[in-house]
Amino acid sequence: DVVMTQTPVSLPVSLGGQASISCRSSQSLVHSNGNTYLHWYLQKPGQSPQLLIYRVSNRFSGVPDRFSGSGSGTDFTLKISRVEPEDLGDYYCLQSTHFPNTFGAGTKLELK
Amino acid sequence: EVQLVESGGGLVQPGRSLKLSCAASGFTFSNYGMAWVRQTPTKGLEWVASISTGGGNTYYRDSVKGRFTISRDNAKNTQYLQMDSLRSEDTATYYCLRVGFDYWGQGVMVTVSS
Numbered sequence: 001d002v003v004m005t006q007t008p009v010s011l012p013v014s015l016g017g018q019a020s021i022s023c024r025s026s027q028s029l030v031h032s033n034g035n036t037y038l039h040w041y042l043q044k045p046g047q048s049p050q051l052l053i054y055r056v057s058n059r060f061s062g063v064p065d066r067f068s069g070s071g072s073g074t075d076f077t078l079k080i081s082r083v084e085p086e087d088l089g090d091y092y093c094l095q096s097t098h099f100p101n102t103f104g105a106g107t108k109l110e111l112k
Numbered sequence: 113e114v115q116l117v118e119s120g121g122g123l124v125q126p127g128r129s130l131k132l133s134c135a136a137s138g139f140t141f142s143n144y145g146m147a148w149v150r151q152t153p154t155k156g157l158e159w160v161a162s163i164s165t166g167g168g169n170t171y172y173r174d175s176v177k178g179r180f181t182i183s184r185d186n187a188k189n190t191q192y193l194q195m196d197s198l199r200s201e202d203t204a205t206y207y208c209l210r211v212g213f214d215y216w217g218q219g220v221m222v223t224v225s226s
């Protein structure tokens with residue numbers, strides 16, 4: 001199985017500040033069709049995860065441009081600029097290139 | 113608006129069965145593969161199973177192979193997860209997803225306990 005190593009586990013931030021979350025995979029996430037199926041989610045308490053970024057760097061509908069994704073191969077990053085209160089919660093990466101699809105263990109974004 | 117609504121969860125004894133349903137609306141259901149993902153506080157998020165648009169191809173994580181069956185009824189815009197021989201480690205919140213993993217249901221709790 002592809003192991004997704006997500007860091008840090010906890011990330012204290014100040015409102016208006018910047019946050020960066022890393023996700024590294026144990027093997028390349030480049031599919032045979034050339035696409036890279038690495039996605040980012042935010043889960044707020046009591047809610048299901050919501051898609052932020054799909055295929056590395058594409059913002060999902062309605063997601064503010066404060067969120068950006070980058071990376072390639074096995075190394076990926078989610079950046080959040082100008083953190084707002086509604087950004088707090090648990091962030092997860094997901095790879096759907098290989099079966100079984102696997103998630104990172106999560107990063108809790110919390111107030112400093 | 114895309115909506116995925118799960119039902120069928122509950123408390124069940126080890127070794128027994130449970131069938132989850134997911135009613136989809138707001139998109140052309142037959143054009144999308146579908147999936148189930150579960151979440152626990154200890155193991156986090158785990159992909160469970162996926163099914164192709166027509167239902168001819170199914171995929172499972174190893175720990176549920178031979179016990180869980182994913183299926184769909186395109187006429188009813190509904191997918192299912194038949195869970196047999198349930199174990200305590202299957203206790204989780206189960207989410208229905210559209211492949212592309214863009215839309216998730218609200219989740220349904222399954223508790224396996226005597």
